[in-house]
Amino acid sequence: MQKPNPPQMHNAITIAVSSRVLFNMEKEQQIYKQRGVEEYIKYQEEHEQQPFSPGPAFSFVKVRHDQEEDAEKELSTPHCRALEAVNARLRELYPDSEELFDVVLMTNNKAYVGLRLINTINHHQLAIERICMTGGNSPIGYLKAYHANLYLSADPVKVREALEEGIAAATMFTQEKMAEVSEIQLRVAFDGDAVLFSDESERIFKAHGLQKFFEHEKTHENKPLDHGPLKGFLEALGKLQKKFYEKGHRMDCPIRTFLVTARSAASSGIRALKTLRSWGLEIDEALFLAGAPKGPVLEKIRPHIFFDDQMFHVEGAAELGTVACHVPYGISQRVTKKGVMDKDTSPAHE
Template sequence: MSEIKNNEASPANAGGASGAEKDWAEAKAAFDNLKSKKPRPPKPHTAVTIAVSSRTLFNMVEERKVWEQEGLERYVSYQQEHEDQPLKPGAAFPFVKALMTVNTRLRELYPEGEELFDIVLMTNNHAQVGVRLINSINHYDLLIERFCMTGGKSPIGYLKAYMTNLYLSKDSDKVQEAIEAGIAAATMFTPDMETELSETQLRVAFDGDAVLFSDESEIIVKQHGLDTFFEHERKNENTPLAQGPLKCFLEALGKLQKKFYAKNERLNCPIRTYLVTARSAASSGARVLKTLRSWGLEIDEALFLAGAPKGPLLQKIRPHIFFDDQMFHIEGAKELGTIAAHVPYGIGQKYHKGKLIEQPAKKS
């Protein structure tokens, strides 16, 4: 799984780290000499880096149709012909705006601070399309300075080079590839209706099993039923669950939250996290909370639904993003206006609404 970035250099790489620090100091000095009202991007190794695809940041449904129906050359021409027309906001747009709100608050409290969100546009678009993307970003006054446009090739290989903490895409295959590479990732879905979201607080909701935690307990539910699961959780209440694919993203959020707490801003913190789990509190909730405690992590609100639908509760929370490993929870969330992101991890990918999905026969 992707690991939270460590700011301290080990003796083995101290030379390389000092060289990188020197390069960064020179780049910072050059940037500071330029007259600009825009804040400079943070250092990659101290930032919480969020990589978003162009189709998650912007609504490119019409452009996608051109590519699918008329081919690549026409698609590139179409984008160039419309490069002065800003693209419409996509599923990740409110999330990105909320990240920028947090950065504004952090800069107010820590003017020289480098621990900030850094948003990278990670796309397999060709560079010729870049002008429209840049114009759209500037139109909405988004602070996105780092781009990776791979000209038709998968951008996944660049995620680690950009020190990515979270990758969001519309392409489930690329997300799966990122997960397998140990990078926190999710496939974003556009909600079926618009919901008014907070403009002052970033709200992130997580499922538990196979998202923050491994799927070990979910395997027991699927293969042996609830009674065996409850007994297993009771016996292992004091044994922390293994980490899941998004544990390190929660850790990164917690690290930024603590910067607000250090300034006595806990009650006014612009980051709020939620655990929204189908687990029952009395029967299987203690292990989850003790696992978070063993990791040194806090969750602002823990909601145990005991199998009830998540959509209505999420409708009250109004998160900028909700992560879950099971598509029926994603579908229920987006039907009620929640921006949902599917994490393709664990045994849940073989089931839908509790029923085993028929797997295609393997070729001999």
């Protein structure tokens, strides 16, 4: 089967992923920390033909099969990849469309180490043609050159740098449990405040308490919230969804979006929904939890990826198998009791 041409960068929705979230490189990272860069490079070269196992971003790029399949069967299996499933449907409806998902691997490894990464990409048959290897330098400066709509990394420092550059970004963590996800529909879940929206309302809550927060939202319910760091990514998803809607595929669209927020529907949900409407954005499902834990709801949704600004919700979702990402933005940034946010802030090879 002939590979389709990769999407054009200026038209594609580009997901930039670091090597340490696409693949499991925990062992190699420990070698780098404990034995230094030269031993790290030597180890990578010696294991060049040994592919990495999947990391937390893997299901976002490619849905895993329950059983091992030969290469020919995997290539012919429809909808075996999350992003590729969307691309395949788009190509059916719009043969000449260049508005497709594209994945770029970003790594600050040297090119010698990159050979193992390329071998791993080929082993898992991932649709990744663009790789940025920066040889020890930060890849953040290249994100805009690659027209990145979203950057996923295991390094919170790099994620913050990307956010400061105005690029949607989030930190991903290796987790023990990962739930099975849909093979025919890409599902993306967002928190509201400090993710899709600004942290304006959270600041009121932190400074003046819950009652003042409710009063503020009621008096400002017709004033749209300012945008948060991931609004642009939701816009990009919505742009693709509309292409399916225009062809009569609203009910079986292969992209589904979710707002999963701690807001109460009656007390503060109106402003959130009116804000989305003012932006011209649709959200498929809105779940207002009134402060309840998000993990059980996300376990039911089974999104490929979930974004939240509070580590409490990220950890709770991850414990139940959801691939949850932390967006280090806004007033609610706190180090958890486990120290998750700061456990790996040393220079990293991604």
